Amino acid sequence: MSAGGRIRVSNPARVHARTAEAAEAAVLDVLRGGWWVGGPVVSRVEAALAGVVGCAHGVGMASGTAALQAILSALGVGPGDDVIVPAVSFVASATAVLRTGARPVLVDVQSGAPMLDPSAVAAALTPRVRAVVVVSLFGNRVAPLELPDSVWLVDDAAQAMGRTGSYGDGVAQAFSFYPTKVLPASGDGGLVTTNDPELAARVRDLGRHGRMSDGRYGAVSEATPGNNRLDAVQAALLEARLPDLQARVAWRRRLLKRYRHHLPELVVPHDEGSNVAVVAAVHPDRDALRAALGRRGIDTGCYYPHPLTQEPVLAGARVPHPVPNAERFCATCLALPCHIGLTDADVDHVSAQVREVLA
Numbered sequence: 121m122s123a124g125g126r127i128r129v130s131n132p133a134r135v136h137a138r139t140a141e142a143a144e145a146a147v148l149d150v151l152r153g154g155w156w157v158g159g160p161v162v163s164r165v166e167a168a169l170a171g172v173v174g175c176a177h178g179v180g181m182a183s184g185t186a187a188l189q190a191i192l193s194a195l196g197v198g199p200g201d202d203v204i205v206p207a208v209s210f211v212a213s214a215t216a217v218l219r220t221g222a223r224p225v226l227v228d229v230q231s232g233a234p235m236l237d238p239s240a241v242a243a244a245l246t247p248r249v250r251a252v253v254v255v256s257l258f259g260n261r262v263a264p265l266e267l268p269d270s271v272w273l274v275d276d277a278a279q280a281m282g283r284t285g286s287y288g289d290g291v292a293q294a295f296s297f298y299p300t301k302v303l304p305a306s307g308d309g310g311l312v313t314t315n316d317p318e319l320a321a322r323v324r325d326l327g328r329h330g331r332m333s334d335g336r337y338g339a340v341s342e343a344t345p346g347n348n349r350l351d352a353v354q355a356a357l358l359e360a361r362l363p364d365l366q367a368r369v370a371w372r373r374r375l376l377k378r379y380r381h382h383l384p385e386l387v388v389p390h391d392e393g394s395n396v397a398v399v400a401a402v403h404p405d406r407d408a409l410r411a412a413l414g415r416r417g418i419d420t421g422c423y424y425p426h427p428l429t430q431e432p433v434l435a436g437a438r439v440p441h442p443v444p445n446a447e448r449f450c451a452t453c454l455a456l457p458c459h460i461g462l463t464d465a466d467v468d469h470v471s472a473q474v475r476e477v478l479a
């Protein structure tokens with residue numbers, strides 16, 4: 121159980137504690153070395169993380185949102201284009217599209233899982249659609265899609281660093297290192313991975329003011345380049361935490377298995393390769409269940425209380441068909457505690473409390 125008696129949903133401080141000595145020494149090295157933006161540690165971590173993903177190129181970015189936007193812009197997506205996005209995700213999956221000047225097209229997820237429904241994608245395709253953003257929600261693999269050659273597939277893998285096996289078969293992947301992610305920075309950070317060297321170069325230029333090899337600043341695509349770099353302090357922290365990643369993924373998988381054993385009808389299954397970024401449960405009285413667990417010292421999360429179709433910032437999105445599965449999932453989903461600081465006994469306790477509340 122966590123300090124203070126409460127069981128928390130996630131615990132970045134416990135993650136840090138596992139490699140604290142190496143991480144703190146690495147940060148001191150960066151501070152004392154004075155190379156605070158770019159430099160060798162950023163290059164090393166870009167290569168190491170690309171290796172983890174199994175891609176030839178990695179480009180450090182300021183955040184997962186910046187990574188996703190840069191991929192889309194580097195592919196030439198912009199004003200006049202449509203981009204399909206699942207209606208269940210963090211809002212950035214769709215606002216990254218808006219920021220390119222393109223229009224998000226929000227489509228439904230599957231009925232038993234919050235993952236993009238291939239038939240909803242097929243039904244939303246029009247000649248305006250230039251790309252589909254598939255989301256490895258909670259660390260899961262995305263179902264394969266059949267798309268015309270003119271449509272790019274892009275992986276929003278923000279939650280998926282550490283999963284084994286492929287993501288969604290996209291031309292590039294966008295990762296986030298937000299502190300609650302399975303591989304966290306101690307601040308914001310992101311990464312683009314791809315096997316396409318030209319795409320990697322365009323993404324890099326887009327995040328660095330469009331600086332060209334002759335020192336002048338050029339237009340990389342229709343998008344105006346900006347500053348979206350991964351800084352050296354965050355890179356040093358990621359490098360120090362990376363060796364511990366698979367041990368923590370293994371622990372998360374173990375906790376998920378135990379939750380599934382205790383609460384099989386509530387806990388959403390994951391595929392085998394998942395990094396178990398979130399243990400999600402669904403219940404029709406989600407809000408009452410969360411409140412009761414909270415009173416019993418158990419924190420839960422509610423990451424997506426509304427489908428993206430209901431977010432005011434996305435009022436201009438196209439919604440070609442109703443999204444009943446997304447609506448149901450968002451109305452019933454809660455995130456159960458899952459982190460390296462939890463024991464088997466903690467999972468047994470949380471599960472027993474859920475059972476008691478529901479009895």
Ligand SMILES: Cc1ncc(COP(=O)(O)O)c(C=O)c1O
Nearest residue numbers: 183184185210212213278296298
């Ligand atoms: C699915 C998804 N996409 C995009 C993002 C955006 O990442 P960031 O917060 O690093 O910008 C997140 C972060 O939570 C996410 O979960």
